[in-house]
Amino acid sequence: MALRPILTLPDKRLRLRAEPVARVDDEIRALMDDLLETMYDAPGIGLAATQVGVPKRVLVLDVAKREDENASPNPMVFANPEILSTSEETSLHEEGCLSIPEFFEEVERPARIRLSYLDRSGKREELEADGILARCLQHEIDHLNGVLFIDHISRLKRERVLKKFNKEMRERERGAGKNEAERA
Numbered sequence: 001m002a003l004r005p006i007l008t009l010p011d012k013r014l015r016l017r018a019e020p021v022a023r024v025d026d027e028i029r030a031l032m033d034d035l036l037e038t039m040y041d042a043p044g045i046g047l048a049a050t051q052v053g054v055p056k057r058v059l060v061l062d063v064a065k066r067e068d069e070n071a072s073p074n075p076m077v078f079a080n081p082e083i084l085s086t087s088e089e090t091s092l093h094e095e096g097c098l099s100i101p102e103f104f105e106e107v108e109r110p111a112r113i114r115l116s117y118l119d120r121s122g123k124r125e126e127l128e129a130d131g132i133l134a135r136c137l138q139h140e141i142d143h144l145n146g147v148l149f150i151d152h153i154s155r156l157k158r159e160r161v162l163k164k165f166n167k168e169m170r171e172r173e174r175g176a177g178k179n180e181a182e183r184a
């Protein structure tokens with residue numbers, strides 16, 4: 001297992017649509033393990049392969065502690081997740097994202113979903129989810145489609161956060177350039 005660097009805004013790879021995995025083999029299981037280790041280390045409750053620059057339809061999550069702080073870890077892994085149906089009822093809840101550090105905003109999403117996916121052994125499974133699990137799955141599946149949670153908020157708020165991250169990137173680049181000049 002290995003920690004992988006998490007991409008942050010405005011990295012363009014966050015906007016790529018990930019490809020389905022042909023099958024869940026040892027390489028995909030190793031990716032799942034790396035994603036879990038990286039997610040727990042961050043720490044976060046979900047992580048999509050897109051966020052570590054791997055454009056494959058794989059995601060991991062563990063919402064156990066978010067539901068009950070005394071709960072034991074419950075790592076979950078999903079390959080080729082597909083939303084089969086969503087409830088008409090929606091819920092509004094604050095979200096954050098490891099790729100958009102220190103920004104939180106309420107997002108409206110369907111309250112319940114039905115999902116099909118391949119498990120760690122490559123077996124097709126179906127799952128009905130509600131609450132934080134349904135929310136987290138939708139957030140992570142969005143990542144696999146190059147969609148970020150800020151795409152679900154008002155344009156004004158989204159432009160404000162994009163501006164902030166673009167500015168930070170320019171400052172980092174300027175800083176790096178200056179160091180190179182000093183070393184030369």
Ligand code: NI
Nearest residue numbers: 096097098099
């Ligand atoms: Ni995210």
